[in-house]
Amino acid sequence: MNARREVVLWIAQRATAAILALCVIVHLATIVYAVRGGLSAAEILGRTRGNFWWAGFYCVFVLAAAVHGAVGLRAIAAEWLGLRGALAEWAMTIVGVVLVITGLRAVVAVVGA
Amino acid sequence: MRPTRNHAAWWAFIVHRVSGVALAVFLPVHFWALGTALRGEGALGEFLRWSEQPMVIAAEWALIVLLAAHLAGGLRILALEFLPWRDWQKTLAAGAAAFAIVAGLVFALAR
Amino acid sequence: MDVKVWRGGAAGAYQSFEVPRRESQTVLDVVTYIQRHLDPTLSYRFACRVGMCGSCAMTVNGAPRWTCRTHVDKVAAGGTLEIAPLANLPIVKDLVADMREFFDKWARARGQFAPGATPRGEFAAVRPDSRERREADAGIECIGCGVCYAACDVVAWNRDYLGPAALNRAWTLVNDVRDGGQAARLAAVSGDAGCHSCHTLMACTELCPKKLSPTRSIAGLKRATARYALTNRDDGE
Numbered sequence: 001m002n003a004r005r006e007v008v009l010w011i012a013q014r015a016t017a018a019i020l021a022l023c024v025i026v027h028l029a030t031i032v033y034a035v036r037g038g039l040s041a042a043e044i045l046g047r048t049r050g051n052f053w054w055a056g057f058y059c060v061f062v063l064a065a066a067v068h069g070a071v072g073l074r075a076i077a078a079e080w081l082g083l084r085g086a087l088a089e090w091a092m093t094i095v096g097v098v099l100v101i102t103g104l105r106a107v108v109a110v111v112g113a
Numbered sequence: 114m115r116p117t118r119n120h121a122a123w124w125a126f127i128v129h130r131v132s133g134v135a136l137a138v139f140l141p142v143h144f145w146a147l148g149t150a151l152r153g154e155g156a157l158g159e160f161l162r163w164s165e166q167p168m169v170i171a172a173e174w175a176l177i178v179l180l181a182a183h184l185a186g187g188l189r190i191l192a193l194e195f196l197p198w199r200d201w202q203k204t205l206a207a208g209a210a211a212f213a214i215v216a217g218l219v220f221a222l223a224r
Numbered sequence: 225m226d227v228k229v230w231r232g233g234a235a236g237a238y239q240s241f242e243v244p245r246r247e248s249q250t251v252l253d254v255v256t257y258i259q260r261h262l263d264p265t266l267s268y269r270f271a272c273r274v275g276m277c278g279s280c281a282m283t284v285n286g287a288p289r290w291t292c293r294t295h296v297d298k299v300a301a302g303g304t305l306e307i308a309p310l311a312n313l314p315i316v317k318d319l320v321a322d323m324r325e326f327f328d329k330w331a332r333a334r335g336q337f338a339p340g341a342t343p344r345g346e347f348a349a350v351r352p353d354s355r356e357r358r359e360a361d362a363g364i365e366c367i368g369c370g371v372c373y374a375a376c377d378v379v380a381w382n383r384d385y386l387g388p389a390a391l392n393r394a395w396t397l398v399n400d401v402r403d404g405g406q407a408a409r410l411a412a413v414s415g416d417a418g419c420h421s422c423h424t425l426m427a428c429t430e431l432c433p434k435k436l437s438p439t440r441s442i443a444g445l446k447r448a449t450a451r452y453a454l455t456n457r458d459d460g461e
Contacts, residue, residue: 006415007453010446014194017187024184028216031177032223038165041158045150069137075423076130078416079381099140106147109157116287117375122426122439130423193424195447198440 009071016068023061048110055111062103070096125206129186132179139176174221181216185209225300227254229266230308233315238306239263251291251299252280255307255319268319278369278433282319283308288374290433310374326370326389333390334412337397340404348402360399363392363441365434372428372438384417388428388438391419395441398448410445410452419445 034044048054074092077083083091117123146164150157164173189205225245228238241258252270259266270280275293282291285299285306296305313321350357372388373379379387386394394413397403413419419442428438 003411003414003418003449004453004458006418006420007449010420011450011453014191014450017191021184021188021191024180028177028181028184032219035220036223039161041150041154041161045154045157065140069133069140072133073137075416075421076134079378079421084416095137099144102141102144102148105151106144109148109150112151116285117427117431118377118425120426120430122424122430123377126423126425190424193439194443198437198443200437 009074012067013071016064016071019060019064020068023057023064026057027061045110049112051111055107058107058111059104062107063100066096066099066103069099121206125186125189125209128182128210129190132183132186135179136176136183170224174217174224177220178213178217182209182213185212225254225296226304227258228304228306229255229258229319230315231266231318233317236315236318238308245296249296251282251284251289251294251296251305251307254296254305255282255291266319267317275433276367278367278371281310281369281371281374283311283374288371288431290369290371293433310370312374312376312379313370321370321374323370326373326387327368329386330368330390330393332412333386333394333418334405334409335390335393335397337400338403338405338409340402350401354401356399356401359444360396363396363436363438366392366436367434369433371431371433375427375431377425377427378421378423382416382421385421386413386417388422388442391422391445392436392438392441395444395448398445407452407456407458410449413445414449414453419449422446 034047070092073095074088077088077091146160147157149160164170186206186209189209192205225243227241227243229241230236231239241262243254243257243262246253252273255266255268256270259268268280268282270292271277273280273292275290278290280291281288283289284291284294288310289299291307299305307319309315309319310321313323313326316322352358352361366389368389370389372392376385376388378385391413394409398406398409403409415421422439422442424439424443426439429436429440432438
């Protein structure tokens with residue numbers, strides 16, 4: 001793990017943090033709005049189905065969250081579980097990939113017709 | 114409480130880390146729940162009806178607070194690392210806590 | 225007053241001593257009293273005893289402090305005092321910690337000046353009110369006492385972490401416009417062993433007896449290393 005790679009991981013974490021800040025504010029506002037009067041599948045899907053903007057927004061959200069979460073968990077695994085080296089790098093990559101795949105599947109689920 | 118830990122910045126750190134782990138664990142569950150819509154609106158609706166029970170609503174509320182706390186704590190870190198240094202970081206930590214509480218209240222009232 | 229003092233090495237134990245309370249007594253006074261009157265085999269470090277050298281740093285009731293500058297009245301709530309060597313460092317004996325890894329990390333962080341090209345004039349002109357010099361001056365007073373290193377949780381969790389003092393010193397040199405080894409230094413302070421493992425816990429800033437802020441310096445290193453990585457393709461070695 002060379003110095004340059006570690007700096008790039010840090011930059012990725014902070015950059016996705018900034019992106020997520022915007023996404024989360026939108027998401028929190030959406031949640032509060034959507035939750036009034038109870039949650040219904042019809043109301044949620046009525047908003048998202050076939051909507052290009054929501055699709056784009058949630059794709060960005062998923063990708064940023066996957067990178068941010070994977071890099072963050074890597075640090076925690078190293079410091080609190082003593083997990084370091086090649087194994088840790090693979091674990092971080094797998095976490096990121098799993099989040100991307102399950103996340104994009106969820107986006108397709110709510111946006112697809 | 115160890116004396117090297119009993120200060121605002123340390124609390125900000127631990128809340129940020131614990132909330133991050135909780136959210137990371139929650140996310141796949143959240144994605145799976147939304148994924149039920151692949152089987153049609155009925156499947157998602159069934160899940161939402163299941164989630165109306167008090168325990169789940171309480172858990173949702175906790176997640177909202179954790180999300181708000183993680184966001185606020187993260188903004189604090191971005192401020193510390195990228196803005197010119199000022200000595201009022203303690204205020205940032207307190208502000209982050211306040212934001213999380215407000216978010217929780219707003220959600221609780223809306224629900 | 226009941227005083228518990230760490231005896232032995234890592235596998236040692238606390239030993240209790242009964243020490244008379246005095247007015248304006250410092251923790252160093254207490255340790256000195258024990259060694260002179262109660263147990264001459266007690267080992268501890270001190271030098272100036274007036275808050276200038278940092279040699280007397282120990283763990284007092286759980287927090288690393290300069291014992292010569294710590295009044296018993298301020299820390300011995302309930303009349304008990306617990307004194308141990310600095311945390312995060314191997315113990316030599318009793319209250320003496322092995323500072324070698326602390327200074328080794330200082331060197332690994334390239335915490336020493338690297339001469340650059342000879343300037344055209346007789347000497348390099350460094351304005352004291354320039355932005356870089358003000359940044360360097362904010363951290364330059366470090367005397368390497370180890371209190372920040374002992375206070376830092378990340379040092380405890382990550383054996384390779386260079387620590388607040390070494391990184392703070394590296395930052396002062398990053399801001400030294402005469403220095404010629406910036407690329408290598410930025411590489412040295414990058415990554416999991418370097419500045420990127422700082423999670424702004426700020427125990428260092430809370431406890432530094434010279435009121436320095438290693439967190440501030442490390443934030444500067446994060447920006448400097450990111451800027452370098454984004455504008456250069458090499459590893460900086």
